[in-house]
Amino acid sequence: MAMAKVTMRDVAKYAGVSVATVSNVLNHNDHKTTEATRNKVFSAVKKLNYRMDMTARTLSKGKSNLIGIFMPQVYENNIPGTILKENPYYSEIISGIEYSARMLGYDILIACIGSAEQAIELTHKRMLDGIAILGGYEEDFWDKVYTLEVPIVTIDSYDHERKDVINVGIDDEFGAYLATKHLLSLGHTNIAIGAAMLDYSPVNQQRYKGFVSALTQEGIDIKNCPVIEEEVSIKGGINIGYRLIKDHKDVTAIFIVADIMAYGVIKTLHQFGKNVPDDISIIGFDDLSFSNYTIPALTTVRQDIYTKGVETSKLLIGCIEGNVEIPNSLVLPVSVVIRETTKQRKK
Amino acid sequence: MAMAKVTMRDVAKYAGVSVATVSNVLNHNDHKTTEATRNKVFSAVKKLNYRMDMTARTLSKGKSNLIGIFMPQVYENNIPGTILKENPYYSEIISGIEYSARMLGYDILIACIGSAEQAIELTHKRMLDGIAILGGYEEDFWDKVYTLEVPIVTIDSYDHERKDVINVGIDDEFGAYLATKHLLSLGHTNIAIGAAMLDYSPVNQQRYKGFVSALTQEGIDIKNCPVIEEEVSIKGGINIGYRLIKDHKDVTAIFIVADIMAYGVIKTLHQFGKNVPDDISIIGFDDLSFSNYTIPALTTVRQDIYTKGVETSKLLIGCIEGNVEIPNSLVLPVSVVIRETTKQRKK
């Protein structure tokens, strides 16, 4: 029943040429073949329904046309989860990477990793041509990963000392600055920040920095601007909501460093009978697709997440294929999109 | 700079044994080696930091330890999106598949596919050991895909005539039946269904069937129970909301076949000043992680999506490795989780 695999040998035999010639035709080394030969080969390919075995090709060429997408393995109550499941941000990026890579002739291997070693292991054993790394990691993670000799694109990383590591990101500080400016422009002065992982997430450090710089620029005393730190998840946002209500009654506006957290804040405030934006204004960061549909609709800092993914593939593959003119980093634009969760401060 | 690749040859030489022996040690064919030999090999492996090249192994064994996850490529306003981006349901499943596969020694290749041919192409060219197929497809898609000679696990499919295709799913009809029963138990009689793709999605046909059967069992006239069909997305839900308000003023409760759509319905009703659940009760289906956090929190039919993914890997890999006792399908439980969007009908 199981049909024997059709190989280049079969095609060669059928077309009456050598295996080398079939290879040359299929790899479009057109200067090495005549059109007549090509036609014979192509029709044999069609006739026999031949499909190139990438495994053999990879072994032989040392190039797999496979790209790895790595993201952190997270645990939630000891249950293995993935960033993928927790935060739609990653799904959107992966969508972009996958689509763009496919268009450029590359396939995608995804893996959640718990250590740099796992990333290294995988890229060696699958002979990955390049890797995209999502998410935040400890510092020595990067040191180790950067020993890899394939092109790497990081996303939202601020740890790229190595010259040939490309980063795709946004100006996080500026985005946070804009968000805070927006709240200030509405007359708020007691502004909190809902932050996360300030100890070791450079992205969030940047966002915090932008928050502070907008505040100080306006002469606001930081003392009145509490930092409420929780994890990046809806649950983290829920907790921020509690703490806001319990400990920071004078706060009238809050900037949250991630939309996914803002969802939780809105939920908690609603549960406690607080009106958003009448009692408290909220501005998020990311503009996830759902943010337009929360109740009330979330005012936030927009970044084009899908495009981030698309550009990641383009840069990574450009680098793999040795294109020149590959920049060391790409910074995509941010902007404030005003919806319903922010409002002029009550007198 | 670039260090030469460490191969089995190097390990063999260093350990003073043959390549075949190294292979035997590494593949745990312990009955073919002595412990002394094994120790020599292992320490050489460690010393040289050897990593097995899966590409070579795949070519040689005809087995890749790679699993493909395929899902439909969708377009939204002509922009390529993916199911991944549109519906968190898929992210959750993929999380489960990836985690479980990794634990079992398999890596994951993901691809959005536009046709059966693409799926076939990919599984051949990457020598995938098995594939998991998510999402709905036209009928001839399945006919073609089933010509593949690798194990296949479908998720939520009702098109598995082939004996060796395993399906992981739930009792969609029963879930919908329970949902509708819940609405009926609250005194509602004018109940609508927010449906999708009833023409060609068996899952949704099943859910529709459960809806109808609960209704007729209770002696309700289907005439009063409109079917409002839109696409599976928040936007689809938004449209259902509009149509509900415009065309179905007497409806007091609605069962929506997907949480993601329910989010849109809640949003629209809210925008038009309708109170959920006072004016209209809503029950969804899926219990996405976010459903606990909508305002109001969504009453829905729960299924364990992550577990679906985990089981998918277990079955697929079990099948790949020739375990016996692999069932032809796995049906996971559903249950109604009552939150805030459903309420006793007003007199």
Next chain:
DNA sequence: CTGAAAGCGCTTACAG
């Protein structure tokens, strides 16, 4: 322009 041959890094009978 075309083909024979070596090689990519493994595994697997087969002999010893």
Next chain:
DNA sequence: CTGAAAGCGCTTACAG
């Protein structure tokens, strides 16, 4: 128990 050799399906100098 161990090793030499052939083979997996390609690519790539090299000769012709």
